[in-house]
Amino acid sequence: MRGGREVFSELRFAVAAGEALAVTGRNGAGKSSLLRIIAGLLHPTAGTVTLDGAPRDDLTLPEQAHYLGHRDALKPSLTVAENLGFWRDMLGGEGEGVAASLGACGLGHAVDLPAGTLSAGQRRRLSMARLITVKRPLWLLDEPTSALDVDGQGLMARLMTDHLAAGGLIMAATHGPLGISATTLSIGAAP
Numbered sequence: 302m303r304g305g306r307e308v309f310s311e312l313r314f315a316v317a318a319g320e321a322l323a324v325t326g327r328n329g330a331g332k333s334s335l336l337r338i339i340a341g342l343l344h345p346t347a348g349t350v351t352l353d354g355a356p357r358d359d360l361t362l363p364e365q366a367h368y369l370g371h372r373d374a375l376k377p378s379l380t381v382a383e384n385l386g387f388w389r390d391m392l393g394g395e396g397e398g399v400a401a402s403l404g405a406c407g408l409g410h411a412v413d414l415p416a417g418t419l420s421a422g423q424r425r426r427l428s429m430a431r432l433i434t435v436k437r438p439l440w441l442l443d444e445p446t447s448a449l450d451v452d453g454q455g456l457m458a459r460l461m462t463d464h465l466a467a468g469g470l471i472m473a474a475t476h477g478p479l480g481i482s483a484t485t486l487s488i489g490a491a492p
Contacts, residue, residue, distance in 0.1 A: 308334055309488050312348075318438075321461065321471040321483035330489025332474035333371070336441045339472065340368035352439060366439040367432055371447070373424040377417025381408055384416050385430055392435040402430040406456065421448035432460060440464060442473040446480070454480060 308331035316322045324332045337343040339350050341363030352362045375384050385399045396402070403409050406426045411419065416427065425448045432440060440461070446454045458480030461471055465481070473479055 310347075312486070312488065314486050316470050316472060316484075318468040318470060319465050321465060321473065321479070321481055323479055323483040323485045324472060324474045325476070325485055325487045326489040332488060333443050335488065336368065336443050336472060336474055337370070339363075339439075340366055340441050342368070362439075365437055366441050367435070367437045368441045368443075369428050369432070369445060370443045373428045375416040375419075375424060375427060377415060379416055380413050381416055381419070381427055382412040384427060385434055388431045389434050392431075392437075394435045396436045397433045399430075399434060402434040403427075405433060406430040407453070422450055422453055425449055426453060426456075429457060429460060432464070438469055440469065440471045440473075442471065444475060445473055446475075446477070 308329075312335070314322060324335060326332050334343060338345050339362065341361065350362060352365055374388075376387070379387065381403060382399055385402060388394075389399060397405065400409070400412065403412055406429050408423065408426050408430065411423065416424070419427065442461075445457055445461075449457060461473075461479065461481045465471060471481075471483070473483070
């Protein structure tokens with residue numbers, strides 16, 4: 302429900318290790334809301350969401366997922382490296398180191414810049430660096446290629462391909478191609 306209006310109902314889907322699900326639909330159909338429910342940021346009015354075969358039974362689903370939303374969760378006064386270090390420390394990074402992740406995402410030159418000075422595409426690349434700095438089995442990506450140039454879109458596709466090859470799962474709300482193979486779940490009928 303959003304504003305007293307049912308956004309979607311009776312969704313059923315399954316995504317297995319190594320698979321991607323592209324969630325499509327018109328603007329306002331509930332794509333972002335679905336990802337936010339899975340991420341634990343919104344509560345469903347009915348139903349359940351489960352992650353079977355999780356690496357640790359004591360972790361909740363949101364603790365096993367990365368959520369990259371429309372707004373990149375950055376502190377503008379911290380440097381690029383400090384932002385990524387914060388997320389690594391808060392989320393328990395077990396992946397690439399900060400410098401290696403930033404280099405892999407094309408931000409090696411910007412480690413000491415305040416995050417508030419980054420372009421929208423650079424902010425998205427910094428969020429992408431979090432994906433490889435802190436390992437999580439489920440990636441929830443809301444319009445993952447928005448604000449990215451062609452090289453950034455290719456980088457995102459490579460990161461997603463590598464994540465899937467390692468047995469990860471991806472759910473991505475999108476209006477366009479992801480650059481990877483994905484099953485499609487279309488939600489929301491025309492108004």
